[in-house]
Amino acid sequence: MRRGALALIPVLLAGAGLAACADSPQPRTLSVVASWSTDGEGDTEQERRRSSEAGPFLAVLDAFTKESKIRVNYQGTRDVSQVLRSGIDRGRPPDVAVLPRLNDLKTYVQSGDLYPLDDVLVPAEQPGLARQLLQLTPPRGTHARVYGLSVAVHAKSLVWYRADAPGGPTVRRPPATWAELVALTRDIEARGGVPWCLGMGAQPQSGWPGTDWIEDILLHRSGQTVYQRWAAGHQAWSSREVREAWQEWGALVGVGPGSRTPLLTNFDVAGRGMFGKAPSCFLDHQGSFIVRSYQGSDPDRPPPAVDFFPSPAFGPTPGVPVREISEDVVGMFEDSPEARKLIHFLAGEQARQAWREASGDLAFTLNAEAGPAYPDGLPRRIAQTLTTGTLCRDASDMMPAAMTAAFHSAVLQYLDDPSLLGTLLTELDIVRSQTGQDEWLGLPCLSPPS
Incomplete structure (x- = not known):
């Protein structure tokens, strides 16, 4: 009997182990x-x-x-x-x-x-x-x-360019001021090229690449105080600072009836025009995430011969770097x-x-x-842009959903017909006035890490 009882012990222990496993809760998926x-x-x-x-x-x-x-x-x-x-x-x-x-x-x-x-x-x-x-x-x-x-x-405050553009202009000295960026744009036009790779398509939020432009210009032209007031709903769309940011963008990239193609082009496709045998455009204002689109679908493929320069300051001399993220x-x-x-x-x-x-x-x-x-x-250079200057969050990301949607729509309409700007800004102010102040998210800009 003792031998038989001892023989049962491993079986009983195994059964107890199975029962314990059955009883232990599985992590939820x-x-x-x-x-x-x-x-x-x-x-x-x-x-x-x-x-x-x-x-x-x-x-x-x-x-x-x-x-x-x-x-x-x-x-x-x-x-x-x-x-x-x-x-x-x-x-x-x-x-x-x-x-x-x-x-x-x-x-x-x-x-x-x-x-x-x-x-x-x-x-x-x-x-x-x-x-x-x-x-x-x-x-x-x-x-x-x-x-x-x-x-x-x-x-986001980055301008990308192909460093080895064949038979066309190359950015030998990145512009340090807005005036120099305008001069570079006009130089490319004078050579018969299309300066800017523009694509507004991004369903279901088409238009946001244009909002990035306006945000970036306002931030660099009027400073972070005005930018933060506007992002928090305290600055009118029809104010001089905001209006002139739209106008600066329109004058730089050339808005109007000839801008139909950007309205129909996706943001992640537009910049690939830089890499053809005969580039169809030379400059792309986009965030750091765009490099993956330049690479195509192969994550192991090295980035093409592409480089970037930060959005330039509007003053005669660059001040403390400030960037949108x-x-x-x-x-x-x-x-x-x-x-x-x-x-x-x-x-x-x-x-x-x-x-x-x-x-x-x-x-x-x-x-x-x-x-x-x-x-x-x-x-390493992209990482350094995130640690060497003041970082201000994307304004449209902090706005209430109705305001952001109206901003996207206004960008598309302005790109097609710049004469609508006054009406568009008035309509944006109406949306702003109808949005409760408690719906806005006014996060401060981030100082460089100490």
Whole structure:
């Protein structure tokens, strides 16, 4: 009997182990929504996934799953706001969303749909993290709390050009002032070239490349105080400063009936005209993310012979550098241990490294500690633009949705018919006056890291 009883012990222990495994809860599968498309090229699903716009972020999610054993379902959509609102209204929001529009953060804080992250993201635990955190005061709150983590930042005050343009003008000495940029534009025209690569298409938000132009000109022409007032709804669209920013853009790029092509061209296609045997354009005003479009669908393909110079100052001598940026910000819409682990992971160096490697060192954050990790050349220079000047967030990203939509529409109409400017600015002021002040997000510009 004793021998038989002892023989049963391994079986009983194995059964107990199986029961324990059966009883242990499995991590929930997380749902994540962001704006990056998963449409890529290649013969296999892995190749298409890797070459897609979302490829670098998917590599980060894969690294998270490998470490945590928590699976993630990713949904890429151009209209994150609509998908997110639909999920919230149905009571089934994603666990985590990456918001390309900063004002959405405020909208969801006010509605109570976004969870604070104060106990998930602690700056004292991670060097350089503080600049990545977005704090807002909740309704009926007495102090600001952390609701967003900036996981990607894009330098926008940049003008790109092909360094080896055949048979055409080359930017031998980047313009240091606006007057020099105008002179370069006219020189290209005199040589028979088309100076600017213009593409306004970006469904469902066509027109935003033009808003970037106007924001950038206003920032450099009138300074960050006027820019911040305007971004927060305190500066009239019909004011002299804002009106002249539109006019400066129109005079530089040549708006009017001949501008039909930019209205029909996507923003990520326009700049490729620089790389033909006979370039169809020579300068592209775009954010740092555009380099991936220049590369095509192969993330391992080295960037073409492209370079950039910062948007120049309007004064006779350059002052302290000031640049416009945009951000992709993570928010938590379902509070769970798994969601918290993902957001904590996204704030760390392991996520930044995975993102850099998968993007060919063309992924950047506001974390100043990450700067030295970039190799010499284009990646290091882009990273330096984010640490050596004052950074002002994209104004239209901080405006209420109705104001931003009206801004996009006005850009398209002005590009087609500049004589409408006065009417368009009046209409924009009407939208501004009908928008509650509590709907605006007036985030301050960021000083260079100390």
